Amino acid sequence: MKSALIVDDHPAVRTAVRIVLEAERFKVIHETSNGNEVMSLIREHRPKLVVLDLRLPLLDGLEVLSRIHASDLDCRVMIFSAQDPLHYQGRCLSHGAMAYVCKDQPMQQLQKAVQAVMSGYSYFSSLPELNPAHATEKQLIDQLSDRELSIFEQLAHGKTNTAIAEDMHLSHKTVSTYKTRMMKKLGVAATVHLRDFAKRNHLI
Template sequence: MSTTEKISLLVVDDHPMVLEGMRSMLAQFGYVHLTGLASNAWEAMDLIKQERPHIVLTDINMPEVSGIELAEKIRREFPGVKVIAMSTFKERSYIAQMIQHGAVGYLLKSASREEIEEALLRVYEGYMYMSHHLHMTEPEQQETKQLPVLTSREKEVLQLISDGCTNPEIAKRLFISLHTVDTHRKNLLTKFNVNNTALLIKIATKAALL
């Protein structure tokens, strides 16, 4: 990037101390223009409409609308805006969902100033960035991108299937009908492109979705 060009950035997190900490640190990055700080997805979408930042750096675990859902909304409504997730979660299931919903970067909140700089520059230049501390190889990153996106209900059903519950037991625990359980089970088999429960559990376990 040129010496006069600046990366416009929006930071989203529901913890005021995190936002202020990021504001203070980013002020030291001469090539970054902080367009705003948002404490939830609604504020973030309003600021994106107004400012059209190059990059949105967002937490995952937020109330009402998660960072995963926010990433999807940004991809759908503002495809030119790039999203980097920043979280304490190292599980591949979270990483996979963020990538599948449009994120092009994933940082841990323990990331150093140098790593955050590297992530911003790499993503701005059109590359994907994964935190050094995730210890994911290139094939693993590609595999993560291809994992199916599951609804919250499908995740619950998947976990109960893994626990050995029968359809009637799942229906009872989740207060849903047998027909609904059967539909979720069939959807899971389709999404994972398998034809039996054993393979479903094997792939989901390998992908750290269980």
């Protein structure tokens, strides 16, 4: 019996994904909006497929994906996210994801990805060629750890260190340390410039 787990904090998205999975004859479909619950749900229900968002409360999708990849759990993971694949697809691939589908694509793309993954194939977007300036900035972004990238995005959206610390269950000091490292790697001198850097590279 085909079973799946949908991990997304938006009820409407979970409903849309469920419709696609039901069309692909998944009989048992579990859902959660919380990254912290994923590992225990996989161990309890043993789903054949996990459809995972990257932006989740408490524990983000990249960390969840990394934990699944490091475990002995036998399930296939595909990413369904609004995040630009330019900066996330490679990270997800290295953490064991078998597919990456953007939420701004037609739902038929998600269905095709499900079919590919369940047949044992991967399903990833072909990425655009970058001009030299953007290529250089992408190389800087690629140097960031997963957590530094997450904090970079949140700062670019205008969140404070305190708010980020609360959302990620980290201390204020830890977030400040990640922020300092991240800005040094990007060569950005002031927080005010992070938003422009993020916009140029389609991170916000």
